[in-house]
Amino acid sequence: MTQKKYTIQNTPFVVPTTDGKVIKEHFGLATDGNSQISIAHMKAPAGWSEPFQTPEFDEYTFIISGKKQFIIENETIILEAGQSIKIKKNTRVQYSNPFTEVCEYIAICTPAFSINLAKRDH
Template sequence: MPTLIRAPTVIPAAGTKPKVIQEFVGRVNSGTEAVSIARMVSPEGWREPGQTPEFDEYTLVLRGSLRVESASGVIDVGPGQAVVVPRGEWVRYSTPTAEGAEYVAVCAPAFAPGLVHRDA
């Protein structure tokens, strides 16, 4: 039987400025451990600590621009573009442009604080 997700749960965000994380599917909102799906809205100048997560992350940018730094370089992801970051790879996300960003992040398995391994 299909399950309607009536509303997301707002999750506290790491980073230098307030960012809104709305989890629709995941460990907190739906009790789903296999995958999480969240809408993110981050302002200009937001930057989170680097991390080496134990999950694959698939990110689709809806508005603005998301910067993705990794050991192999920097990728700026614009509206209608996506980026895939495999588990175990060091990555840092930020929104350095004036419009900030709105994007959807899908993590498999689902995001959990103990799986993200943020830099000190």
């Protein structure tokens, strides 16, 4: 019997949160143990924000709908639907949605996201 050369993800890992953000990891450490890459479908509610962090992974974000604010080092950037960004590892960044509608996006991290590698400020 030959092994399948693909994996369809129908049951992503839903990351527990306390801030209203919905995180569904399709591939990565929590889902399939992959430490090289993580791919997650996110929904950040209006008014959401998280602490500054200096992650030890590159993070790519593609905005599906709504808007998302990034404070990268000391520069504020706002992305809208259809735009994407790559933020290099060891860059201080804060993610937020100070707007009035939900922001839906895809986040890809290399190596895979882990809370230890995120290096969030306390």
